[in-house]
Amino acid sequence: MSDHHAIHAETYQMEAARWQAGRNTLAFVALASILACLAGYFLDAPRFFHSYLVAFAFTTFIGIGAFFFVMVQFLTGSAWSVTMRRIMENIMITIPVGLILFIPIVLGIKEIYPWTNPEVVAASESLRAKSAYLSENFFILRGVIYFALWSLWAVAIYRQSTKQDTEKSIQQMHVASRWSAPGLFLAVVVGSLASFDWLMSLMPTWYSTIFGLVTLAGGSLSFFSIVTLVCLGFRRAGILKDAITDEHYHDLGKWLFALTAFYTYVAFSQYMLIWYANIPEETEWYRHRMEGGWFAISIAMPFLRFLIPFFVLLCRAAKRSKTIIALIAVWSLVVEYIDLYWVVMPTYYKDGPQFHWLDLATLAATVSICGLVFWSRFQKHKMVPVGDLRLEQSLHFENA
Amino acid sequence: MSEAVRQHPALMEVNPPLIRAKDYHDLTEQISEITEGDVFKTPLKYWITLAITGSITVLLGGMLTFLVWNGIGVWGNNRPVGWAWDITNFVFWIGIGHAGTLISAILFLFRQKWRTSINRSAEAMTLFAVMCAGIFPLFHTGRPWRAYWLFPIPNTDLNIWQNFRSPLIWDVFAVSTYFTVSLLFWFTGLVPDLATLRDRAVTRTKQVVFGLLSLGWRGSARHWRNYEMSYLILAAISTPLVLSVHSIVSFDFATSVIPGWHTTIFPPYFVAGAIFSGFACVMTLLIIARWALNLNNIITMKHLENMNKIILVTGSVVGYAYATEFFIAWYSGNTYERYAFLNRALGPYWWAYWTMVTCNVISPQFFWFKKLRTSIPVMFVLSITTNIGMWFERFVIIVTSLHRDFLPSSWGYFKPTWVDICTFIGTIGLFLTLFLLFARFLPMIAISEVKGVLSYEKGAFKDQEVVAK
Numbered sequence: 010m011s012d013h014h015a016i017h018a019e020t021y022q023m024e025a026a027r028w029q030a031g032r033n034t035l036a037f038v039a040l041a042s043i044l045a046c047l048a049g050y051f052l053d054a055p056r057f058f059h060s061y062l063v064a065f066a067f068t069t070f071i072g073i074g075a076f077f078f079v080m081v082q083f084l085t086g087s088a089w090s091v092t093m094r095r096i097m098e099n100i101m102i103t104i105p106v107g108l109i110l111f112i113p114i115v116l117g118i119k120e121i122y123p124w125t126n127p128e129v130v131a132a133s134e135s136l137r138a139k140s141a142y143l144s145e146n147f148f149i150l151r152g153v154i155y156f157a158l159w160s161l162w163a164v165a166i167y168r169q170s171t172k173q174d175t176e177k178s179i180q181q182m183h184v185a186s187r188w189s190a191p192g193l194f195l196a197v198v199v200g201s202l203a204s205f206d207w208l209m210s211l212m213p214t215w216y217s218t219i220f221g222l223v224t225l226a227g228g229s230l231s232f233f234s235i236v237t238l239v240c241l242g243f244r245r246a247g248i249l250k251d252a253i254t255d256e257h258y259h260d261l262g263k264w265l266f267a268l269t270a271f272y273t274y275v276a277f278s279q280y281m282l283i284w285y286a287n288i289p290e291e292t293e294w295y296r297h298r299m300e301g302g303w304f305a306i307s308i309a310m311p312f313l314r315f316l317i318p319f320f321v322l323l324c325r326a327a328k329r330s331k332t333i334i335a336l337i338a339v340w341s342l343v344v345e346y347i348d349l350y351w352v353v354m355p356t357y358y359k360d361g362p363q364f365h366w367l368d369l370a371t372l373a374a375t376v377s378i379c380g381l382v383f384w385s386r387f388q389k390h391k392m393v394p395v396g397d398l399r400l401e402q403s404l405h406f407e408n409a
Numbered sequence: 410m411s412e413a414v415r416q417h418p419a420l421m422e423v424n425p426p427l428i429r430a431k432d433y434h435d436l437t438e439q440i441s442e443i444t445e446g447d448v449f450k451t452p453l454k455y456w457i458t459l460a461i462t463g464s465i466t467v468l469l470g471g472m473l474t475f476l477v478w479n480g481i482g483v484w485g486n487n488r489p490v491g492w493a494w495d496i497t498n499f500v501f502w503i504g505i506g507h508a509g510t511l512i513s514a515i516l517f518l519f520r521q522k523w524r525t526s527i528n529r530s531a532e533a534m535t536l537f538a539v540m541c542a543g544i545f546p547l548f549h550t551g552r553p554w555r556a557y558w559l560f561p562i563p564n565t566d567l568n569i570w571q572n573f574r575s576p577l578i579w580d581v582f583a584v585s586t587y588f589t590v591s592l593l594f595w596f597t598g599l600v601p602d603l604a605t606l607r608d609r610a611v612t613r614t615k616q617v618v619f620g621l622l623s624l625g626w627r628g629s630a631r632h633w634r635n636y637e638m639s640y641l642i643l644a645a646i647s648t649p650l651v652l653s654v655h656s657i658v659s660f661d662f663a664t665s666v667i668p669g670w671h672t673t674i675f676p677p678y679f680v681a682g683a684i685f686s687g688f689a690c691v692m693t694l695l696i697i698a699r700w701a702l703n704l705n706n707i708i709t710m711k712h713l714e715n716m717n718k719i720i721l722v723t724g725s726v727v728g729y730a731y732a733t734e735f736f737i738a739w740y741s742g743n744t745y746e747r748y749a750f751l752n753r754a755l756g757p758y759w760w761a762y763w764t765m766v767t768c769n770v771i772s773p774q775f776f777w778f779k780k781l782r783t784s785i786p787v788m789f790v791l792s793i794t795t796n797i798g799m800w801f802e803r804f805v806i807i808v809t810s811l812h813r814d815f816l817p818s819s820w821g822y823f824k825p826t827w828v829d830i831c832t833f834i835g836t837i838g839l840f841l842t843l844f845l846l847f848a849r850f851l852p853m854i855a856i857s858e859v860k861g862v863l864s865y866e867k868g869a870f871k872d873q874e875v876v877a878k
Contacts, residue, residue, distance in 0.1 A: 089520075135742025142740065190777070193722075198729055205740070216741045218674035218733045274652060278676040285664040286671050290743065 019251065021393040027246070028388050035381045042373035049367040055357075057367050058117030063353050064371040065114060066207060067346055068379050069107050070200075070228025071235060075100035076163055077196040077225070078232065080189035083166070083182065089260055091403035092252040095170070095394050096239050099386040100232060102167050103379040105160035108153070110375055114207070115149050122148075123356070124213040135214055135290075143213055148206060155203050162192045171389075173396035182398070200225050208349075211356040215294045217283070222275045230268040231345045234338035237261045241335050243392075252393055255329060256407050262328030265337055269322065273315040298351060302361015306351050313344045346372070427523055427862045429706040436707075436863060440854045441609055443702055451849060454701075459845050465838020472832040473548055481551050483828045489814040490823040495545045497803040498833050500658055501686070502542035502840075503584065504679075504799060506591070507651060508687025509535030513594055514647035517640075523715055525858035526708050530698065530844075531691045532595040533853070537843040538690075539588045541836040546580070576660040583657040587650055594643045600626050601636065601857040652676075655683040662806065668749035669810030672737070678730035682799060685723035685769070688716050689795035696789050698848060707854055710783050717782040720795065724773030727802070731770065749810060757822055758809045765805050768798020 049057040079101050082090055090097075119125045124143040130136045136143070165188050173181035201221025209220050240253050240261070283291045298307045318337050327333045354362060394400065430436045476483055486493045509531040516524040547553045559581045561571045571578050604626035607619035626632060656676035663675035692713070699708045738750040753762045772794045776782040808823050847853065 085519075138742035139740055194725070194729075198732075201729075201733065214742070216737050218672045218730075218737045219677070220673070221733070222674070222677060270649070274656075275677060278656065279673045282660070282663050282671070282673045282675070285660075286666050288666055288671070290741070 021249070021252070021391040021395055023248065023387045023392055025388075027248075028384070031384050031387075032381070035377050035384055038373055039377035039381055042370050042377055045370035046367070046374050049370055053365075053367070054117070055120045056365055057371070058113065058120040059354065059357050060365060060367040061113050061117065061371045061375075062121055062207070063346070063349050063368065064375040065110055066224075066349050066353070067231070067372065068103070068110065068375040069203075069207075070224055071231045072101060072104040072107065072228075072379070073159070073196055073200045073203075073225065074229035074232030076104060076159060077193065077200075077229065079166065080192045080196065083185045083189040084193075086399070088399040088402040089257065089406045091397050091399045092249065092393050093236060093240060093257060093261075094397070095386075095390065095392055097232075097236055098167055098170055098394075099383045100235060101163050102386060103382045104156070104163045106379055106382050108156045108160065110378065111152050111156060114152070118145055118148065122210060122213075124210060129213075133214060139213075143210055148210075151202070151206060155199050158195050158199060162188060162195055166192070170394055173394060174391050175396065177396035177398075179398060181396070197221075197225065200228075208352055211353060212294055212297075214290060217279055217291070217294075219275055219279045223272070223279055226268065226272040226275050227345050227348060230265070230272055230341050233261060233264045233268060234341040234345075237265065237334055237338040238342075241331060241338075244331075249392060252404060254406075257403075258331055258334060259325075259329045259408050262322060262334045262337075265334060265341065266319070266322040266328065269315065269318045269341070273311075273319070276314065297355045297359065300355075300359065300361075303351065303355050306347065306362070310348070310351070313340075313347070427711065428526060428709060428859055430863055433860050433863065436860060437605060437609075437856055439704075439707070440852050440856050440859075441606060443848070444606060444850055444852055445609065445611075455845070455849065459842065462838045462841040462845060465835055466842050467838075468831055469544075469835025469839055472828055472835055473544070476548055476828060476832070477553070481549060483826060484832075485824055485826045485829050487821070487823075489819050489821050490808055490811045492807050492811065493823050494804075494825050494829040494833060495549045496661075497800065497807055498836065499542050499545040500679075500803045500807075501800045502538045502545075502836065503587075503658055504655065504683035504686045504803075505538035505690045506535035506542070506587070506687060507655060507680070507683035508691045509533070509538075510587075510591060510594075510647050510651045511684050511687070512691075513598070514644045515651060517644045518648060521715075522862050523712050525855055525862050526712050527691065527695060527716070528858070529595075529598065529855045530695060530848070530853045531687075532591065532598070533847045533851075534687075534691060534694065534840075534844065535591045536588070536595060537840050537847075538687075539584065539591065540843070541840050543584065543588075544836060546577075576657065576664050579657045580661060583654045587654045590643070590647055590650055594640075594647055597636070597639055597643060598855055598858070599851065600624055601628065602852045602855065604628065605856055606852065651684075652680050655679040662810075667810050668738075668743075668745045669753065669806065672734055674730055674733055678727065678734075681723045681726035681730065682769075682802060685720060685727055685773075686796060686799035688720050688723065689792040689799070692716055692720070692788060692792035693796065694844060696785060696792070698853065702848070702853075704854070707859060713785075713788060714779075714783050717776045717788055717791075720792075721773050721776040721782075724769055724795070728770035731766070745815070749813070752813055753805060753809045756809065756813070758805065758812070761801050761805050762809070765798050765801040768794045769802060772798070 046057065046061070049060075075097050079094065079097050081087070082094060082097075114121065122143075123129050124136060124140075125145055130140055130143075141147070166185050169181040169185040169188070201224075204221045204224035208224060209215065209217070237258070240249070240258070243249050244253065280295065283295060295307075297303065318340060321333065322328055322337060350362065350368070397403075428436075430439070484493070484495060486495065509528075512524045512528045512531045516528075547556055550556060550559075558567070558569050559571065559578065600623055603619050604623035607616060607623050610616045610619055656679065659675035659679035662670035663672060665671055695708055696713070699705060735750050738746040741747070753759075772791050775787065775791060781787045812821050812823055814820060
């Protein structure tokens with residue numbers, strides 16, 4: 010087996026020309042979409058902010074998903090995923106960009122969050138009771154703290170991983186694990202608080218304790234979808250063809266399957282318990298999504314989110330088919346966007362979805378900006394954590 | 410893979426040997442010997458322990474007879490606290506079972522090979538715990554001989570219509586499915602080992618009994634193939650069960666409108682708590698078994714440490730749920746929600762609440778330190794405090810939410826009766842008795858599975874193994 014590896018003598022370094030082509034494309038998309046966003050802001054500021062929140066949440070929670078799973082891999086000593094871990098780490102390292110992506114939220118806070126309106130707060134007793142928490146300055150401060158903490162951890166872990174490329178020592182693995190254990194708290198606890206702040210507070214009177222987990226589960230599924238698509242994209246370009254094998258795709262398929270089921274579990278728990286107890290303060294949130302055009306999306310959700318991907322991925326052959334997992338990965342990303350859209354937009358457009366070109370422009374902007382950061386790492390570092398002691402195991406990994 | 414280990418010595422640090430034994434035969438001997446030999450020559454300490462736990466089981470029988478004779482009024486449940494120790498104990502025992510399912514199903518799917526040393530005994534605990542759990546709702550019905558009315562059996566003379574909208578009926582299905590699948594899983598895993606015992610049996614009775622139980626297992630390649638496939642399928646079926654059973658148990662509370670019960674995080678929160686308490690229970694019993702049966706080479710410090718890590722993670726998830734509940738109760742701005750949680754922490758049951766927080770959230774945090782999570786005395790004490798804490802968690806959720814009704818005129822304070830207390834102690838006796846019998850008569854380590862882990866290391870660590878032995 011080791012001979013086979015020696016013959017190819019893979020350097021795991023992306024060719025400069027290829028890297029530049031990727032960067033140029035991403036830079037072009039970023040530039041164009043930022044210009045479009047600016048135009049949108051001047052033409053219709055409220056609409057820009059509404060669309061932007063969906064795009065912001067979409068990319069941020071993918072970053073948190075990456076953050077969580079990279080740390081889990083260090084803690085569990087995961088061997089199968091080593092060849093893909095750098096790709097995952099490069100997604101994780103887009104988190105610090107969130108500090109910049111958060112700026113439009115700060116600028117548009119009055120357009121986005123109803124609780125910034127003193128009249129709304131004055132009219133509701135429960136909003137007055139929590140005005141200490143839902144206040145503009147505190148909200149912004151919290152957002153900055155969230156990103157600062159995540160970034161600190163993400164950068165620390167990323168450094169260890171890239172340091173191992175040259176040092177090839179077990180030491181970096183230990184240090185990364187030490188960061189990762191408390192880091193899980195930051196991903197889950199702070200991630201939940203972030204989802205409460207950015208998404209749940211859109212209807213400030215509404216509350217659900219599981220909401221954080223629903224958002225994080227969605228972000229995690231999107232994260233694995235992106236990993237799958239990046240790996241398959243690389244494969245098509247002939248990159249890492251021997252490092253990421255059918256066996257790895259099979260396991261990615263299992264993760265897509267498992268997270269589809271987990272997302273459904275938490276989302277269903279939230280819906281079922283609220284429906285069953287039928288308390289007006291809680292049902293209100295779903296009530297808005299049963300009206301007008303939103304009703305169609307609500308009804309479609311169980312099919313889009315669960316029934317279709319679940320049954321498609323159920324059998325082993327499907328999880329081993331690159332075409333099928335590629336389709337499901339694209340599907341999951343589209344559905345995640347629709348889901349976030351469905352969480353955010355009924356706040357402003359009660360009668361149903363009103364699609365706007367800014368939805369696309371803002372999404373293109375956040376994705377391409379994060380994409381640029383992601384891509385830039387491939388020039389600086391190897392595409393695979395070559396110093397990881399488990400690399401051999403991962404290269405020869407087989408599903409039993 | 411062992412090839413890779415040999416070529417890169419550094420990997421030895423990454424993949425330390427899981428278990429130590431001279432060879433396959435040695436392992437078979439070590440595990441089978443526990444179950445073999447003349448029953449009457451079992452050490453006296455075993456009989457003394459069994460006599461004690463057996464007597465406690467008799468106490469359970471006595472309490473249940475007393476209850477049936479007098480009616481459930483002998484328990485302390487009364488308005489407004491209509492559910493108290495009975496449901497607390499039910500949820501407590503069901504939770505204990507979850508470690509077995511997690512180890513056998515989820516850790517299997519995650520390819521965690523260290524599970525092989527502990528899965529058999531943990532799965533057995535699942536079964537015994539579910540039996541103990543079932544007793545409480547069964548006897549709370551008042552007329553346990555009519556319990557079959559809970560099942561949707563076609564009937565024209567009774568005219569009984571099960572209320573499918575009630576989470577209590579979902580419980581009947583969830584728990585009975587759980588028990589059935591866990592039993593099948595446990596038994597499927599046992600088949601190759603039962604055949605080993607059959608082949609080693611020296612008496613005719615044993616040959617016949619193990620012969621029947623091992624279902625004609627001959628260890629052919631075809632048998633192994635079918636076995637592996639059915640094991641994988643059972644693992645896949647059991648995985649959703651790990652989540653569904655305790656989620657449905659949590660629905661018993663969360664579907665209501667009672668502050669402190671109705672909160673959407675309940676399903677995953679209950680599941681994490683169940684795994685937390687289950688691992689603590691497995692830990693308590695395995696530390697004793699490992700010491701009494703001299704299994705240190707199979708259940709190593711690595712196994713115990715891994716379990717402690719899971720206890721730390723699940724304990725922290727439980728802490729996350731407590732914190733989220735408290736925060737959202739405040740955030741809701743709802744007077745009743747806020748009151749329910751403040752009352753939990755500062756009201757008449759403050760002592761139960763703070764016992765819960767100390768045992769479940771604070772004490773597992775000691776496992777952050779490697780020194781503490783690899784210390785047998787520390788983990789033994791912490792596994793017991795965890796069990797105490799998790800019992801109190803259910804008590805806190807159930808009793809503190811009920812003792813303050815919406816109408817202050819209906820407020821009350823629950824106190825258990827001696828029957829409540831003795832029934833619960835009785836189930837502990839039953840659980841331990843069943844476990845003791847299991848440990849004596851069936852292989853408590855999955856022989857065929859630990860061999861798979863040994864082969865991985867075989868050769869590479871030969872010298873080290875012999876020394877360690």
